[in-house]
Amino acid sequence: MAFERQYLSPCARRARETRSIPQNGNNPNHMCAVALTDPLTVGGRAFRSRLIVGTGKFSSPEVMADALAASQTEIVTVALRRVDLDAPRDPIMAFIERERYLIMPNTSGATDAAEAVRLARLARSSGLPPFIKVEVIPDPRYLMPDPVETLRACETLVADGFTVLPYIHADPVLAKKLEETGVAAVMPLAAPIGSGRGLKMEAAIAMIIEQAGVPVVVDAGLGVPSHAAAAMEMGADAVLVNTAIATAASPARMARAFALGVEAGRAAYLAGRAPELSAASASSPLTGFLAPHGG
Amino acid sequence: MLFSKEFDPGAISGLLSRTRNAGREEIVAAAATGAPTLESAARLLAPAAGYEVETLARLAHRATVVRFGKTIGVYAPLYLSNECVCTCTYCGFSMGLPIKRHTLRIDEVVREARALARRGIRNILLVSAEHPRLVNPEYVAQCVRETKRVVPYVGLEIAAADEPDYARYVAAGCDGVVLYQETYDRAIYAEHHLAGPKKRFDWRLDAPQRASRGGARHLGIGALLGLADWRFDVLSLVTHARWLERHCWRSQINVSIPRINRAEGGYVPRRPVSDRDFVHIILFLRLALPTAGIALSTRETPALRDQLVPLGITVMSAGSSTEPGGYSRPGEAGEQFELEDQRSPATVAARLRELGYEAVFKDWEHMATARPQGAGTTSAGAGTTKFGVAAN
Numbered sequence: 098m099a100f101e102r103q104y105l106s107p108c109a110r111r112a113r114e115t116r117s118i119p120q121n122g123n124n125p126n127h128m129c130a131v132a133l134t135d136p137l138t139v140g141g142r143a144f145r146s147r148l149i150v151g152t153g154k155f156s157s158p159e160v161m162a163d164a165l166a167a168s169q170t171e172i173v174t175v176a177l178r179r180v181d182l183d184a185p186r187d188p189i190m191a192f193i194e195r196e197r198y199l200i201m202p203n204t205s206g207a208t209d210a211a212e213a214v215r216l217a218r219l220a221r222s223s224g225l226p227p228f229i230k231v232e233v234i235p236d237p238r239y240l241m242p243d244p245v246e247t248l249r250a251c252e253t254l255v256a257d258g259f260t261v262l263p264y265i266h267a268d269p270v271l272a273k274k275l276e277e278t279g280v281a282a283v284m285p286l287a288a289p290i291g292s293g294r295g296l297k298m299e300a301a302i303a304m305i306i307e308q309a310g311v312p313v314v315v316d317a318g319l320g321v322p323s324h325a326a327a328a329m330e331m332g333a334d335a336v337l338v339n340t341a342i343a344t345a346a347s348p349a350r351m352a353r354a355f356a357l358g359v360e361a362g363r364a365a366y367l368a369g370r371a372p373e374l375s376a377a378s379a380s381s382p383l384t385g386f387l388a389p390h391g392g
Numbered sequence: 393m394l395f396s397k398e399f400d401p402g403a404i405s406g407l408l409s410r411t412r413n414a415g416r417e418e419i420v421a422a423a424a425t426g427a428p429t430l431e432s433a434a435r436l437l438a439p440a441a442g443y444e445v446e447t448l449a450r451l452a453h454r455a456t457v458v459r460f461g462k463t464i465g466v467y468a469p470l471y472l473s474n475e476c477v478c479t480c481t482y483c484g485f486s487m488g489l490p491i492k493r494h495t496l497r498i499d500e501v502v503r504e505a506r507a508l509a510r511r512g513i514r515n516i517l518l519v520s521a522e523h524p525r526l527v528n529p530e531y532v533a534q535c536v537r538e539t540k541r542v543v544p545y546v547g548l549e550i551a552a553a554d555e556p557d558y559a560r561y562v563a564a565g566c567d568g569v570v571l572y573q574e575t576y577d578r579a580i581y582a583e584h585h586l587a588g589p590k591k592r593f594d595w596r597l598d599a600p601q602r603a604s605r606g607g608a609r610h611l612g613i614g615a616l617l618g619l620a621d622w623r624f625d626v627l628s629l630v631t632h633a634r635w636l637e638r639h640c641w642r643s644q645i646n647v648s649i650p651r652i653n654r655a656e657g658g659y660v661p662r663r664p665v666s667d668r669d670f671v672h673i674i675l676f677l678r679l680a681l682p683t684a685g686i687a688l689s690t691r692e693t694p695a696l697r698d699q700l701v702p703l704g705i706t707v708m709s710a711g712s713s714t715e716p717g718g719y720s721r722p723g724e725a726g727e728q729f730e731l732e733d734q735r736s737p738a739t740v741a742a743r744l745r746e747l748g749y750e751a752v753f754k755d756w757e758h759m760a761t762a763r764p765q766g767a768g769t770t771s772a773g774a775g776t777t778k779f780g781v782a783a784n
Contacts, residue, residue: 154461156748178544178757181514188750208609208642212759219757237609237644238637238683291458344457 135367137335139312140228140260140281142199144171147329148359149201149314151339153179155348158192164342165198168352173198174230174337176205177220201262203230210249217254229254230284231263240290244271248278255279264316267298272305272313282311284337287328288318291340295324299331306332322351322358329362330370395601395635396594401578404627407434414438423451423679433630433680437623437672445672452678452704459683463752464744465707466737467515468508469549471716472496472535474726476521478588482619482652482659484714484728485521487588491726494716495526501535505542507719511711511737514754515545517570519714521728522551522590529557533564540565545756547610551589552599558606567756568610569603571596572648576628577620584619597632604640609759611636611643612687617670618652618661626673630680637683646685646707649673651692667696671703678704690733694743697733701747710740710751 136143150170155161165173173193180202181187193200202220207213210233217229231254233246247263248271254261260281265271267285275283285302288294296302297318306313312334319325325336338355345351407430414422414435422432423444435441441448473495476485484491496504501518508516516539520527532550539546547568548561558569575581578593585591600611613632615625626649633645651670652661665673677686685706688697697708711734713719715727735743741751 154457154463155750156462157745157750179752179755180757181754183509183514184512184754206757206759208759215759216757235642238641293458340458340461343461 135363137312139172139262144199146171146356146359147335147363148325148356149174149316149335149337150342150352151337152176152189152193153339154343158188160348161189161343162192164348164352165193167349167356168342169356170352171198172201172228174201174203174339177202177216177225178206180223182219182223199228200225201228201230202226203264204232204250205234207233207250208235208246209233209243210246210253213246213250214253214257217250217259218257221259227258228260228262228281231261242266242286244268247271248274251275251280252278262314267301267305269301269304269308273308276309276311280311282314282334283309284314284316286317287315287324290317292318293320293341294318295320296327296331299327302328302333303331322354324358325355326358326362326365329359330365332366335359393639394594394598395632395639396597398635399576399597399628399631401576401624401628404576404624404631407431408437408623408627411435411438414440416440416444419444420447423448426455427682428680430627430631430634433676434627436676436679437627441676442668442672445668445675448675448679449671449703452675453702455682456678456702456704456706460685460706462748463750464701464705465515465685465752465755466513466710466740467517467545467547467707468511468513468709468737469517469519469712469714470501470504470508470539471714471718471728472501472518472520472532472550473523473527474521474716474728475523475526476588477524478522478590479586480588480590481584481586482616482661484726489726492724494725495523496535496716498534498538500717500720502538502542503720504717505539508711509542512741512753513711513737514543515547515756516543517547517549517709519549520551522588524551524589527551529553529560532557533560536561536564536566540758544754544758547612549612552592552596553602555602555606558603558608560606562607565758566608567759568612568646569600569608570612570614570646570648571599571603572612572614572616572650573597573629573632574616575620576615576625576632580620600632600636601640604636604643609643610646610685611640612646612648614648614650614687616652617649617665617673618663620663622663622665622669622673626676630677633681633684644685645681645683646687647677647681648687648689649677650689670696671700674700674704690731691729693732694735698743698747701744701749708740710735710737 137147146169148170149172150168151174202225204213204216213231213233221227231250233243234240235243242264251261251263255278262282264284272283288297314335315328315333316337319338320341328336342348342352411434419435419441422428422435474485475493475495476487479487536546545567548566549570581593615629636645686704688705688708690709690712716725744751
């Protein structure tokens, strides 16, 4: 235990100390037990799954519904701009089971704070939950979020009673400022949306996680389950995946793979990783027969 | 800074001749880079690229799916007027052609928009011939405002305007501006645009930039294939798109390459583009402009449209009529050109589904303007909401 304490990061230590982790590594129900005792809490609600799934880019609503089920997610994001409030039966919403998933509308399409606020209010007035993923993106090519307008939108929406989750650059100062406004989580990007390039912003995300007082959801750019696992190993509280699942040859199988990656990464984080050393460290020390130095 | 001042046709021609003999390996390497330089992109137009269409198609397909998903946006044009003061050799609305002329009254525009909305259309492109007196800024702004009450996305494809007028249209609810240069070859442009304000090549060339400054979020640019050398026109189109991406970074750029179709004037294209070349062009555009939308019109046959879907197309029109009033009262005015694909939006959506794509009718919400009361074809009654009880 002393060894673990020496090498665990402050976040991992905090997690180990505050959560009751089953110590029996041979228990086949270990994963399940971890999920039950280690919920993700956002906006006062607890979730077993730490994988949030987006609903864009799927080839059909049925394929989307199968992928959502396979991912075991409990939170799905929906672009309000895609939802047809005027259609008798909206093609996306009809395929998302309301009892099973928390629907978190996003403000995709908004290019400034005023538009994001307007979309959020429209979502709430149409009966969607008051959870809102704030996306303020003035740049249609690289889809980079606007930090200034995002902060403004969040200030207004928090004051308005929303549970706010802003999509941001991996900017540690912005993350802290947003936290001060009262957002429920921050969602830094790993890489540009849809790029599948993985944790390009790793160093900055590590700073955000290290300092965060709210959950950190790594969003955008995760291309394969190992990327998601790596984010979770770092101590991210959850990840959001859309393109990598929706555009896979088999979205449902990829959704399941991401669920496993997230679970493995979270379990590894809670287990506390062994230190990374530049030199070899034998698992059976050659000088173990000697009495401890000075002992 | 204006594109018309920077556009150098000599440089485009030079680039085409330098890269004409590009070998197959160079071509595949250029296609695989993801974001090729203009020089690299030009190699994709070399004749040898014709032997590599399958390789280019695989790369283009993957690039499109990753960026845009397995979805195709669907829109419909709504023709406001076929009254025109321009004489253009290839156009069915050209002044002097003996067709029945009509400019829709505002109530007729609303009736047309509602007819489209009933068919599921949520993205309407208002199209008009050029008539400064009848299709004036006040009229256009009013058409935009009223259409916006019916559907969440309204685009405009009308005569080139100045920046204050574009700003006025945007304030009325216009989300995107479409304006094709037709051809980037000045001499050939002059040969086809014989009279009227459309003669002004540079004014038209700089219009997308003015629209962006006026606040248009989406800019559609394009070349009308069949007028000039297609390699010159599509490489110029890519140059234009890239210039706009740099200088009008807030606007999403979409490109389109309609092929000249048979119209009332009986124009026969001087430089017809074969189906094989057309496919080559779409692959080139996708690989040279990885983040641009590519629009496909109903000018193409249903069979070809189906084949083109996986290659890079991101939006297509469906159930179109090119006749003012053609949705609610067809047959009362002349049409701009004959359509090959006359399938309804629902039929197009069903076919896309068979092809493994979702037809996306709605991909926009009222952003800059407040959502009008009672918008759309149905609306929830007082005290109820679309998705349950509103949480306050």
